[in-house]
Amino acid sequence: SQTIHQWPATLVQPVGSPLSLECTVEGTSNPNLYWYRQAAGRGLQLLFYSVGIGQISSEVPQNLSASRPQDRQFILSSKKLLLSDSGFYLCAWSEGLKETQYFGPGTRLLVL
Amino acid sequence: GQQVMQIPQYQHVQEGEDFTTYCNSSTTLSNIQWYKQRPGGHPVFLIQLVKSGEVKKQKRLTFQFGEAKKNSSLHITATQTTDVGTYFCAGPEAGANNLFFGTGTRLTVIP
Numbered sequence: 001s002q003t004i005h006q007w008p009a010t011l012v013q014p015v016g017s018p019l020s021l022e023c024t025v026e027g028t029s030n031p032n033l034y035w036y037r038q039a040a041g042r043g044l045q046l047l048f049y050s051v052g053i054g055q056i057s058s059e060v061p062q063n064l065s066a067s068r069p070q071d072r073q074f075i076l077s078s079k080k081l082l083l084s085d086s087g088f089y090l091c092a093w094s095e096g097l098k099e100t101q102y103f104g105p106g107t108r109l110l111v112l
Numbered sequence: 113g114q115q116v117m118q119i120p121q122y123q124h125v126q127e128g129e130d131f132t133t134y135c136n137s138s139t140t141l142s143n144i145q146w147y148k149q150r151p152g153g154h155p156v157f158l159i160q161l162v163k164s165g166e167v168k169k170q171k172r173l174t175f176q177f178g179e180a181k182k183n184s185s186l187h188i189t190a191t192q193t194t195d196v197g198t199y200f201c202a203g204p205e206a207g208a209n210n211l212f213f214g215t216g217t218r219l220t221v222i223p
Contacts, residue, residue, distance in 0.1 A: 044155070044200065044213045090154055098204035098211055100145060103154040 002027035006091050006104035013111050019064075019078040021107050023091030026072065031093040033074040034101065035066055038088040050074060051097070086111045116214040118201060124220045131191050133217035135184040135201035142206045144177050144184040149216075150197040181206075191221045 003026045013019060025031050035047040046059045048066035056066050063082050067075045074091055088108050092101040115138045125131050135144065143162045147155040159168055161177035161184065168175045172195075174187045184203075188195055201214040 041218070043215045046210075046213075049210070094211075097209045098142060100157050100160060101155075101202075101211060102157065106154050 002093070002102065004091060004093055004102060004104040006089075006107055008107060009105065010108045011110070013081050013109065015083055015111055016080045019076070019081050019085070019109070021076040021089055021091075021109075023074040023076075023104055024072055025074075025093045028072070028093065028095070030071060031095065032097055033068065034092040034094075035074065035076050036090040036092065038090060038106075040087075044090070047076070049097075081111045083111050085109065116201060116203060116212045118199075118214040118217050120217055121215065122218050122220070124222060125191050127193060127221050127223050128190050131188045131195070131219055133186050133199050133201075133219075135186075135203075135214050137182045137203060137205075137212075139205045140181050141203035142181075144181075144201055144203045145211070146175055146184075146186055147200045147202060147213075148197050149200065153197075155200060188219075191219070193221050193223055195219060196221050 005024050032051055034049045036044045037047055038044055049057050050068045053068055053071055064078050086109055088106050090106045091104040094101045117136050119134050143160055145160045146158040148158055149155040159175050164181050165179045166177045172189045176185045184201055186199055198216045198218045200216045202211050204211050
């Protein structure tokens with residue numbers, strides 16, 4: 001069966017510091033991968049998605065970037081965090097772009 | 113671009129009361145999916161509907177896809193405290209390559 005992992009579970013970072021969040025998927029090949037951000041009590045904002053290694057699509061202009069160095073690894077990064085980057089970051093995978101998405105446990109990021 | 117709105121944004125009900133959330137898309141959808149996110153958790157897939165007018169049931173939950181495939185509803189009969197969470201609909205615009213999530217409805221059940 002397929003599983004999706006995210007780490008760390010929680011993170012507190014100072015403004016201006018770098019960020020690296022990792023997501024890995026097991027039990028499937030060539031998944032579509034997604035990064036979402038969710039502000040407290042709000043909906044899901046799609047940040048990036050990837051259909052294959054090295055292929056990244058950005059949905060909104062922002063302070064973040066994404067990379068997919070391996071088929072089942074998706075990384076979210078920032079060179080300098082802003083206060084507004086705080087939120088709940090969710091990674092998800094799907095077999096097709098229009099198909100069911102399976103979410104990881106998420107990372108809660110607090111930028112102080 | 114496609115927009116998927118849900119109403120209400122928040123709903124508080126007494127345990128045992130019924131609850132309904134509505135999902136409306138600005139464009140025709142090829143399918144509609146529903147997800148539930150428990151407080152502090154991540155969204156979990158509940159169900160997918162594909163056909164116009166389709167109705168599916170999961171125990172106390174009834175899901176419906178509109179005839180025009182632009183709206184959907186989720187109805188919970190006799191809510192329980194375990195139903196607490198945020199319910200999201202999601203659907204791809206017909207001909208599009210991505211899934212758009214609705215704005216979500218947060219359900220609180222008062223014991």
